[in-house]
Amino acid sequence: LESRIRELEARMPKKYPEVKFLTYKDRKRILITGGAGFVGSHLVDHLMMEGHEITVADNFFTGRKRNVEQWIGHENFELLNHDIVNPLFIEVDEVYHLASPASPPHYMFNPVKTIKTNTMGTINMLGLGKRVGAKVLIASTSEVYGDPEVHPQPETYWGHVNPIGPRACYDEGKRVAEALGYAYAKQENVDVRVARIFNTYGPRMHMNDGRVVSNFILQALQNETMTIYGSGKQTRSFQYVTDLVEGLIALMRSNYTQPVNLGNPEEHTIEEFASVIRELVGNTKSEIENLSPVEDDPKMRRPDISRAKKQLKWQPTVPLKVGLEKTIEYFRRELQRSKHSERN
Numbered sequence: 554l555e556s557r558i559r560e561l562e563a564r565m566p567k568k569y570p571e572v573k574f575l576t577y578k579d580r581k582r583i584l585i586t587g588g589a590g591f592v593g594s595h596l597v598d599h600l601m602m603e604g605h606e607i608t609v610a611d612n613f614f615t616g617r618k619r620n621v622e623q624w625i626g627h628e629n630f631e632l633l634n635h636d637i638v639n640p641l642f643i644e645v646d647e648v649y650h651l652a653s654p655a656s657p658p659h660y661m662f663n664p665v666k667t668i669k670t671n672t673m674g675t676i677n678m679l680g681l682g683k684r685v686g687a688k689v690l691i692a693s694t695s696e697v698y699g700d701p702e703v704h705p706q707p708e709t710y711w712g713h714v715n716p717i718g719p720r721a722c723y724d725e726g727k728r729v730a731e732a733l734g735y736a737y738a739k740q741e742n743v744d745v746r747v748a749r750i751f752n753t754y755g756p757r758m759h760m761n762d763g764r765v766v767s768n769f770i771l772q773a774l775q776n777e778t779m780t781i782y783g784s785g786k787q788t789r790s791f792q793y794v795t796d797l798v799e800g801l802i803a804l805m806r807s808n809y810t811q812p813v814n815l816g817n818p819e820e821h822t823i824e825e826f827a828s829v830i831r832e833l834v835g836n837t838k839s840e841i842e843n844l845s846p847v848e849d850d851p852k853m854r855r856p857d858i859s860r861a862k863k864q865l866k867w868q869p870t871v872p873l874k875v876g877l878e879k880t881i882e883y884f885r886r887e888l889q890r891s892k893h894s895e896r897n
């Protein structure tokens with residue numbers, strides 16, 4: 554028990570990160586749904602440090618208290634254990650609506666719940682926006698483009714989505730969320746923003762969700778075979794999470810109301826990812842192996858970000874190697890932490 558208490562004490566935040574002081578006039582009351590998740594918690598950090606009052610509503614399905622523990626007890630911060638499928642009555646100026654599982658194993662775990670979260674949850678946030686006059690930013694996804702027939706994907710592309718496939722709960726859920734956003738904007742004058750987010754990585758991303766960045770880093774750190782599905786010639790583009798957070802904030806604060814792609818247009822083959830990660834981890838005995846290809850694996854994915862550049866003056870700035878190094882460092886610490894807690 555004593556070692557458990559010491560472990561908990563060591564995890565208690567010693568001191569809050571530095572927070573700017575804002576006068577009442579400049580300080581906003583901001584609700585972040587899904588704020589205990591990967592992207593949400595980085596958004597919390599950024600907006601807290603700017604001096605705003607932040608409320609997080611999260612049901613901890615894929616999020617964790619640990620992602621926001623640095624703020625627990627701070628007078629500008631509140632954490633609500635709340636499922637967004639149920640109404641929420643609070644007074645805020647802005648809503649960043651991020652609540653939704655994001656990786657395929659998570660959103661396919663309970664497809665009905667994924668649809669409810671993205672539809673009923675979004676209706677509740679738009680209802681709140683309507684009642685209190687708050688701006689509502691909806692976190693949509695590049696998956697609204699489905700298996701795209703246009704490359705790269707501009708916002709004007711309507712997509713190629715299977716409405717009854719295994720991904721439908723997520724991509725159709727997000728498409729309804731967008732449709733709801735524009736219906737509430739038109740009919741009820743809610744001030745709505747829609748961000749179409751492309752593949753994002755960084756610290757606090759889920760370790761075991763089977764996606765390529767987490768798989769390759771974990772494999773390299775543990776001297777396991779790095780598994781490339783298929784030839785490895787397929788391409789993806791990954792943005793670092795702090796770039797995304799800056800894009801979301803720029804979009805919220807802009808007057809631009811059409812959907813905006815937020816992603817990094819730098820495209821790499823999966824083979825390249827494997828060797829860059831192997832090199833950055835260093836000292837690994839991992840071999841790279843080609844396994845059989847995955848069914849329906851998109852050959853290419855890359856955002857067209859001309860709209861974000863023009864309307865938001867935003868573009869990603871964190872180079873792949875810098876972002877990967879930070880992510881590898883995080884995974885290294887997490888592995889040590891889990892080994893440590895196994896021993897105790």
Ligand code: NAD
Nearest residue numbers: 587589590591592612613614615616637652653655750753
């Ligand atoms: P995440 O799983 O880490 O975070 C989602 C958060 O929402 C979690 O904290 C989870 O507990 C919470 N949540 C889920 N259902 C909820 C409900 N019913 N009520 C309250 N809280 C609920 O995922 P993330 O990567 O941080 O994604 C955040 C948002 O960005 C999601 O809307 C996702 O669709 C979108 N997005 C992410 C990516 C990416 O690459 N990470 C890409 C495109 C879109």
Ligand code: UDP
Nearest residue numbers: 639640641642643676677678680681683684
């Ligand atoms: N809602 C909410 N918080 C609010 C205001 C509304 O969660 O502050 C919910 C409300 O319970 C409703 C939904 O948002 O289920 C949509 O609200 P709207 O006003 O559009 O619909 P109505 O209440 O007329 O059905």
Ligand code: UDP
Nearest residue numbers: 763764765766768780781782787823847850
């Ligand atoms: N991939 C891979 N090895 C892995 C995990 C994924 O080669 O261990 C490939 C996968 O086939 C796909 C790409 O990496 O071509 C990106 O996969 P991910 O699941 O990360 O994202 P998405 O396909 O949704 O973009």
